Amino acid sequence: MGxxxxxxxxxxxxxxxxxxxSGDDGYERYLAHHAAAHPGTSPLSRSAWFxxxxxxxxxxxxxxx
Amino acid sequence: MKxxxxxxxxxxxxxxxxxxxxxxxxxxxxxSINALWFITAALCIYAISYRFYAAxxxxxxxxxxxxxxxxAERLSNGRDxxxxxxxxxxxxxxxxxxxxxxxxxxxxxxxxxxxxGTLWILFGAVLGGCVQDMTTLFFSTRRNGKSLGQMARDxxxxxGGSAALIATFLIMTIxxxxxxxxxxxxxxxxxxxxxxxxxxxxxxxxVGLYMYKLRPxxxxxxxxxxxxxxLMAVAGGGWLDGQAGLRVWFDHPGLSLAFAxxxxxxxxxxxxxxxxLAPRDYLSTFVKLGTVVLLALAIVWLRPDIKxxxxxxxxxxxxxxxxxxxxxxxxxxxxxxxxxxFHALIASGTTPKLLSNERDIRMIGYGGMLMESLVAMxxxxxxxxxxxxxxxxxxxxxxxxxxxxxxxxxxISAWGFPVTVEQMNLLAQQMGEATLFARTGGxxxxxxxxxxxxxxxxxxxxxxxxxxxxxxFEAIFIxxxxxxxxxxxxxxxxxxxxxxxxxxxxxxxYPSVLLSSGLVVAAWGxxxxxxxxxxxxxxxxxxxxxxxxxQILAAIALCVATGIMVKSGKLKYxxxxxxxxxWLVIITSTASWxxxxxxxxxxxxxxAANSLSDKLAAGALPPDKAAVAPQLIFNQQLDAxxxxxxxxxxxxxxxxxxxVCARHLRGKPVPPLAETAYHPSELEQAWVRD
Numbered sequence: 001m002g003x004x005x006x007x008x009x010x011x012x013x014x015x016x017x018x019x020x021x022s023g024d025d026g027y028e029r030y031l032a033h034h035a036a037a038h039p040g041t042s043p044l045s046r047s048a049w050f051x052x053x054x055x056x057x058x059x060x061x062x063x064x065x
Numbered sequence: 066m067k068x069x070x071x072x073x074x075x076x077x078x079x080x081x082x083x084x085x086x087x088x089x090x091x092x093x094x095x096x097s098i099n100a101l102w103f104i105t106a107a108l109c110i111y112a113i114s115y116r117f118y119a120a121x122x123x124x125x126x127x128x129x130x131x132x133x134x135x136x137a138e139r140l141s142n143g144r145d146x147x148x149x150x151x152x153x154x155x156x157x158x159x160x161x162x163x164x165x166x167x168x169x170x171x172x173x174x175x176x177x178x179x180x181x182g183t184l185w186i187l188f189g190a191v192l193g194g195c196v197q198d199m200t201t202l203f204f205s206t207r208r209n210g211k212s213l214g215q216m217a218r219d220x221x222x223x224x225g226g227s228a229a230l231i232a233t234f235l236i237m238t239i240x241x242x243x244x245x246x247x248x249x250x251x252x253x254x255x256x257x258x259x260x261x262x263x264x265x266x267x268x269x270x271x272v273g274l275y276m277y278k279l280r281p282x283x284x285x286x287x288x289x290x291x292x293x294x295x296l297m298a299v300a301g302g303g304w305l306d307g308q309a310g311l312r313v314w315f316d317h318p319g320l321s322l323a324f325a326x327x328x329x330x331x332x333x334x335x336x337x338x339x340x341x342l343a344p345r346d347y348l349s350t351f352v353k354l355g356t357v358v359l360l361a362l363a364i365v366w367l368r369p370d371i372k373x374x375x376x377x378x379x380x381x382x383x384x385x386x387x388x389x390x391x392x393x394x395x396x397x398x399x400x401x402x403x404x405x406x407f408h409a410l411i412a413s414g415t416t417p418k419l420l421s422n423e424r425d426i427r428m429i430g431y432g433g434m435l436m437e438s439l440v441a442m443x444x445x446x447x448x449x450x451x452x453x454x455x456x457x458x459x460x461x462x463x464x465x466x467x468x469x470x471x472x473x474x475x476x477i478s479a480w481g482f483p484v485t486v487e488q489m490n491l492l493a494q495q496m497g498e499a500t501l502f503a504r505t506g507g508x509x510x511x512x513x514x515x516x517x518x519x520x521x522x523x524x525x526x527x528x529x530x531x532x533x534x535x536x537x538f539e540a541i542f543i544x545x546x547x548x549x550x551x552x553x554x555x556x557x558x559x560x561x562x563x564x565x566x567x568x569x570x571x572x573x574x575y576p577s578v579l580l581s582s583g584l585v586v587a588a589w590g591x592x593x594x595x596x597x598x599x600x601x602x603x604x605x606x607x608x609x610x611x612x613x614x615x616q617i618l619a620a621i622a623l624c625v626a627t628g629i630m631v632k633s634g635k636l637k638y639x640x641x642x643x644x645x646x647x648w649l650v651i652i653t654s655t656a657s658w659x660x661x662x663x664x665x666x667x668x669x670x671x672x673a674a675n676s677l678s679d680k681l682a683a684g685a686l687p688p689d690k691a692a693v694a695p696q697l698i699f700n701q702q703l704d705a706x707x708x709x710x711x712x713x714x715x716x717x718x719x720x721x722x723x724x725v726c727a728r729h730l731r732g733k734p735v736p737p738l739a740e741t742a743y744h745p746s747e748l749e750q751a752w753v754r755d
Contacts, residue, residue, distance in 0.1 A: 018285070020153050022288065024285040026282060033143030034143065047282070051339055054277075054338050056145065058342055060415065062411075063549040064162045064407045065615065
């Protein structure tokens with residue numbers, strides 16, 4: 001039982017890492033940051049946040065040879 | 066450093082293993098040597114240099130301070146400044162620095178034999194490239210993530226800053242042209258490759274729409290969908306290749322494909338990023354990581370034999386793929402796999418804004434480059450497991466070995482690398498291609514190498530599938546670099562033009578976007594066009610030009626790092642950047658000099674221009690060559706000017722750095738250190754560390 005729980009834990013933290021690495025959980029992290037840093041104001045919608053994020057990501061040197 | 070006996074014993078074993086692997090590779094002369102020796106040598110050298118050299122640099126030279134708040138902590142804004150777990154930063158950093166360069170460079174450098182390239186990939190990385198990446202990352206982190214250009218301006222002066230900016234812009238231009246040429250050579254007259262690469266465009270757009278409109282921000286879902294579609298596109302290309310009515314639509318010579326790439330590049334630069342660039346990048350990152358891991362596993366599983374000799378006769382400069390002697394051209398050609406100036410732009414931009422602790426700099430800066438070097442090592446293995454005759458048949462341009470298959474195999478066999486027309490036909494047939502001759506550029510021979518490694522490991526029946534998968538794999542991130550590079554070039558140009566006419570500097574003003582994108586595309590499109598019409602394959606001109614400019618950018622980064630170290634009172638440790646800097650100055654200056662002054666038309670630009678105009682004047686050229694000769698002559702002269710400009714740029718910045726250091730050492734005023742003040746870190750160590 002304990003071993004199985006441990007396996008589930010490992011899978012979950014692996015999945016978290018994959019999500020974080022790919023930016024899949026970016027909006028959730030943005031919401032958390034927004035709630036902490038700017039309480040009382042309304043955050044961007046999911047798609048507005050994504051568009052803004054992409055625009056920002058690709059306005060500098062981001063990929064190499 | 067812990068000095069318990071087990072630890073000492075362990076590192077002693079690693080050192081002995083590494084030394085015998087390197088010795089084995091270097092001294093082996095015989096039929097063949099196993100690829101596992103290369104992997105063993107690489108892993109041991111990486112482990113030792115990371116454990117000792119990098120740790121010493123971190124602790125003693127840079128005095129990394131884990132108690133100091135990083136810019137990500139102090140300026141955290143949830144957007145670009147975000148304290149991030151080190152493995153996540155490592156992933157982002159590696160995805161950003163690893164492009165097609167470390168795959169193409171070693172493949173081309175294999176014409177000298179496996180040994181010179183392999184040694185430079187190993188020692189160039191641990192003593193040069195990794196040090197450059199790590200010091201740049203550190204100094205940028207201590208300056209709120211400032212770019213290399215800004216650091217050069219702040220720490221050295223206006224000359225250094227402008228030189229870095231101009232060098233970056235020109236390198237980008239040459240880089241995109243040569244990468245475009247690699248893709249074009251892989252696609253020419255190959256309906257399967259062309260249709261598969263073409264299909265990546267609508268697939269990326271579909272994924273873009275999915276991530277932006279249908280399920281905003283669901284990056285993993287969108288990417289999974291895209292990867293499945295890409296695999297279907299590889300298989301679909303094979304089906305299409307068998308349909309006589311359909312295949313003609315995708316069967317094009319190099320020139321038409323070059324124009325298609327140019328039009329595509331312009332479209333990609335002006336379309337919104339979410340539609341094409343961003344989704345393509347997600348796909349290319351996943352495919353890239355997956356393929357690199359698969360290739361590593363396949364090499365370890367299959368343990369293929371290296372068939373290329375340690376050294377070939379082409380060390381004398383007569384090589385068919387590019388002209389020039391072993392020194393300095395092996396160093397120029399390997400480029401990114403050992404030391405890449407471009408990395409300094411990543412290490413001084415996005416990455417320092419993510420670090421949660423300075424302690425992570427060793428792993429991300431030094432370790433990230435070690436991974437890139439390992440990728441280059443695998444590319445070297447994939448190129449050298451091929452029969453040398455086959456390798457040269459695929460990579461030698463028609464202008465060197467002859468236009469027909471019979472001429473080509475006769476020339477190559479006469480060099481001592483036996484190959485037959487039947488062998489090449491059989492190979493082409495297995496790979497699902499009409500011909501593999503004269504596909505200069507590295508991508509096709511790498512694809513054949515990868516296909517044979519994958520085929521032997523996972524089943525021979527799918528060789529053609531593996532080959533086109535490898536072509537798609539290279540094309541997808543070459544095109545990502547092309548898109549991203551064109552956009553960066555556009556921003557730089559808008560920035561420069563904005564000084565003359567402020568409206569041009571507004572990055573979202575459409576006339577400015579169109580004009581500046583057009584100019585950037587025209588600049589690299591010109592070099593791509595010339596590269597395609599050049600009967601000697603274009604790679605012969607463009608790759609050395611790219612290598613020289615990339616290594617010069619690395620020299621600029623090392624100049625900035627050296628200047629900062631001397632100004633910080635660390636003169637006695639400055640050799641860690643000064644030694645690679647001296648080496649880079651020697652190789653780039655020698656290569657530039659030979660490119661200018663060599664009397665061999667395959668090496669010297671001016672000699673090539675003169676030889677061609679003599680032939681043209683004497684009427685010795687056939688009509689098709691005479692028609693393009695004036696353009697080729699002009700291009701050779703332009704390349705000569707360009708190379709001269711690069712080397713002048715290099716010496717200017719080296720001079721500027723020496724001037725600043727000399728003034729500082731004599732106690733005269735210099736630009737002050739721009740390092741930000743110390744703030745203690747308040748981040749909860751527990752969640753940051755694990």
